[in-house]
Amino acid sequence: MITLQLWIAVGILAWIYFLWSRRRFYLLMLRVKGPVGYPFLGSVVGFLRNKRNIGLAGKVAEKYGPTFLMWMGTVPVLVTSEPNVIQDILTSPHCLDKSQTACNAIIMNSGPGILALRGSHWVERRRKMIPAFKKNVVMSFLPIFNEETNSLLSVLDTFVGQGEREILPNVLNWSFRTAYQTTLGSDVKANTSFKNGTLLKNFKYTMENTTLAILFPLVQNRTIAKLLGIEKRRTEATFVVNELTKTLIEEKMTNTPDENQESLAIRNTVISRVVEFIKSGEFSYEDAEGECSIMVGASFETTAVTVFSTLTFLAMFPEYQDAAFVELKDVFPNAGDFEVSNDEIQKLVYLDRVLNESLRLIPAIPLIARETSQEVKLSNGILLPKSLTLCLDIFHTHRNKDSWGPEADKFNPDNFLPENISKIHQYAYIPFNKGKRSCIGMKYAEIAAKVALSKILRNYKLSTSFRTEDFVFIENLSIDFAKKPLLELQRRD
Numbered sequence: 001m002i003t004l005q006l007w008i009a010v011g012i013l014a015w016i017y018f019l020w021s022r023r024r025f026y027l028l029m030l031r032v033k034g035p036v037g038y039p040f041l042g043s044v045v046g047f048l049r050n051k052r053n054i055g056l057a058g059k060v061a062e063k064y065g066p067t068f069l070m071w072m073g074t075v076p077v078l079v080t081s082e083p084n085v086i087q088d089i090l091t092s093p094h095c096l097d098k099s100q101t102a103c104n105a106i107i108m109n110s111g112p113g114i115l116a117l118r119g120s121h122w123v124e125r126r127r128k129m130i131p132a133f134k135k136n137v138v139m140s141f142l143p144i145f146n147e148e149t150n151s152l153l154s155v156l157d158t159f160v161g162q163g164e165r166e167i168l169p170n171v172l173n174w175s176f177r178t179a180y181q182t183t184l185g186s187d188v189k190a191n192t193s194f195k196n197g198t199l200l201k202n203f204k205y206t207m208e209n210t211t212l213a214i215l216f217p218l219v220q221n222r223t224i225a226k227l228l229g230i231e232k233r234r235t236e237a238t239f240v241v242n243e244l245t246k247t248l249i250e251e252k253m254t255n256t257p258d259e260n261q262e263s264l265a266i267r268n269t270v271i272s273r274v275v276e277f278i279k280s281g282e283f284s285y286e287d288a289e290g291e292c293s294i295m296v297g298a299s300f301e302t303t304a305v306t307v308f309s310t311l312t313f314l315a316m317f318p319e320y321q322d323a324a325f326v327e328l329k330d331v332f333p334n335a336g337d338f339e340v341s342n343d344e345i346q347k348l349v350y351l352d353r354v355l356n357e358s359l360r361l362i363p364a365i366p367l368i369a370r371e372t373s374q375e376v377k378l379s380n381g382i383l384l385p386k387s388l389t390l391c392l393d394i395f396h397t398h399r400n401k402d403s404w405g406p407e408a409d410k411f412n413p414d415n416f417l418p419e420n421i422s423k424i425h426q427y428a429y430i431p432f433n434k435g436k437r438s439c440i441g442m443k444y445a446e447i448a449a450k451v452a453l454s455k456i457l458r459n460y461k462l463s464t465s466f467r468t469e470d471f472v473f474i475e476n477l478s479i480d481f482a483k484k485p486l487l488e489l490q491r492r493d
């Protein structure tokens with residue numbers, strides 16, 4: 001009997017200690033309102049019931065304002081789509097890391113690459129990888145961007161006159177092939193798993209499993225993952241991906257580059273850099289493989305979704321497609337498989353506005369998660385405690401009516417006319433994030449997307465029965481669609 005009473009007392013004391021150790025989070029609830037949800041579950045149920053619909057955060061914001069506190073299980077999450085608050089967070093040196101749980105999920109599926117590193121490890125890695133994204137390196141990829149887009153066009157050609165067709169898988173394939181070659185070198189094209197689609201299938205699985213492990217950290221436990229039957233599939237998928245990377249790295253390790261022959265750009269590609277770091281002892285093989293996988297993962301779906309969303313918007317709004325075509329016809333008078341150079345890309349000012357507007361309405365990464373490494377005081381006086389999870393809701397920031405006006409949900413490239421964009425808060429448009437931890441591949445993404453868009457829009461007139469309201473779903477932490485967007489293609493002269 002005494003033992004039972006003792007256990008109850010210990011239990012109560014442990015509970016009081018647990019609450020006391022988290023008092024800073026409960027104090028924050030007094031300053032920042034939000035849904036409390038169910039005990040122990042918080043708002044997880046609503047999130048799951050709504051199939052991770054991005055619209056849910058918008059509905060909560062309508063009730064509690066653009067910055068609110070919600071609970072995912074017992075974890076408090078500050079969600080914001082308020083440009084001032086986003087600016088405070090993105091300019092703070094104490095909000096640069098993701099949570100350890102999110103980083104572990106990325107590492108177990110892709111390896112220890114830049115996206116998953118924290119603190120000084122991330123600073124060091126970022127410094128090492130920045131040269132791989134300098135302008136001369138990105139420009140050296142133009143032949144790959146052009147060649148792969150030509151291959152995409154030869155598939156799209158077969159869709160002409162066939163009515164509405166699903167082209168997203170083809171755009172994903174284009175982006176995957178491009179990302180792999182620019183990261184690991186064009187030798188990858190000879191590999192069987194690359195050619196027959198096995199690599200893409202396994203790569204996608206590692207990305208899906210990363211999302212699962214972020215949302216449900218319990219599956220990071222290998223015993224639980226085995227019981228759920230997902231551990232075997234994860235091991236197989238990471239093996240297929242890493243095996244190829246390892247082979248390509250080993251080949252490159254045995255070739256001694258002729259420094260006089262090899263251009264500076266080639267010496268700075270991701271694979272060249274990771275090989276140099278293995279040789280100098282700064283990287284393990286695991287670091288090198290992880291870095292390559294993370295680069296492909298960060299690059300391929302984001303760029304594909306952006307190109308595809310832009311095409312879909314233009315198919316939905318023919319007046320903007322016609323304006324883009326007039327500019328393209330001027331820069332590329334003849335249709336066909338013309339080469340797109342950087343000089344020509346610089347002339348495409350209307351296409352640039354179209355691309356920005358598409359990234360505003362459908363940012364390929366709609367949410368960013370961060371964790372405070374120290375207390376952070378916001379400019380509105382609110383004190384964010386240490387170890388608080390932050391969620392920057394890019395999707396709703398980009399549709400915030402206070403920033404973008406009453407027609408914020410409407411596609412309108414004129415939002416990016418110099419006289420209009422200059423009036424918008426700097427942190428109201430952040431598709432690539434801003435600040436120290438912004439997207440390292442932003443220039444790459446813009447150039448790759450513009451090559452593909454130029455060639456597709458110059459060669460085909462697009463139409464669709466897809467409508468704006470079908471656009472707003474989120475799955476696997478990237479944008480998904482309520483209804484499949486299908487496009488109809490007609491050839492242009």
Ligand code: HEM
Pocket residue numbers: 114115116126294295298299300302303306363364365368369430431432433437438439440441442444445
């Ligand atoms: C339209 C396409 C793209 C969009 C919208 C996009 C957006 C973003 C965003 C919002 C982040 C911040 C994520 C976070 O902090 O959690 C990010 C990070 C990153 N992106 Fe991109 N990205 C795109 C394309 C690319 C490409 C093509 C590459 C590489 C070739 C790339 C490589 C990376 C890397 C490595 C990071 C992590 C940077 C770090 O943690 O220091 N991205 N991207």
